[in-house]
Amino acid sequence: MPKKCRESRTLLSLGVQTFKTMCVVFSVALAGGCNAPDRPVSNISAPKADDTEKPSSSARLRHVVIDIPKLAFARQTSVNSALGAPKKVKRDSNIADWREGAVTSVLYSRAECTFLEGRLVSITYTFKIRPKSAEDVLEYSGLPREASALDNANPGHLPFRAFYAPNPAYRNPVRCCGLLLQWVSIPEDRSEVWVNFANINEHYADWPEQIRSAWLRAGASPL
Secondary structure: OOHHHHHHHHHHHHHHHHHHHHHHHHHHHHHHHHHOOOOOHHHOOOOOHHHOOOOOHHHOOOOOOOOHHHHOOOEHHHHHHHHOOOOEEEEEOOOOOOOOOOEEEEEOOOEEEEEEOOEEEEEEEEOOOOOOOHHHHHHHOOOOHHHHHHHOOOOOOOOEEEEOOOOHHHOOOOEEOOEEOOEEEEOOOOOEEEEEOOOOOOOHHHOOHHHHHHHHHOOOOOO
16 A cells, blocks of 8 residues: 555544544533532632622621510410529519409519519510610510611610600500510610510500500400
């Protein structure tokens, strides 16, 4: 066979072999990609730490120490589950010469509670770590931080006080979770929060409709 023909066949053979090798490699690459678990496109190129988007204030996680709204008019057994075993229990009364029902004061390791007919109507909770602001106190208590604006008209007397005052001109109650809270206050040192779900010094019939409705929704009987 002429020399030029042999060289041509050799080059052709090498070309075919190279092509086959490329096909095999390409096929393996495709097989590996198809068999790999799916993942979002955004995860393919993870952003650097400095490029990570910081959550907005509306997306921030809430830090709740004690979810007080969930305890509204709860039975003592439910309150015990949240606060632990009582340290002291005593019969109590309101400041009037009448009572709508039996009043009991219960002392816990971090709270003082008042029960009316076995239902929680008032709680003063003491924080283990003192919150830095009135907004933090509200958040730690399961209340909206935005409620701090309810007391902007009275910035001098306490970090926070909001209640359903007898005089409509002074009413600024906290409303959340389907509740109208009769009283919420925070002392100057922000060590605790005091919440009344209802005023036991008022007749049940005189409670605001929203408070009476919450009492009944909790399973309590009309007084």
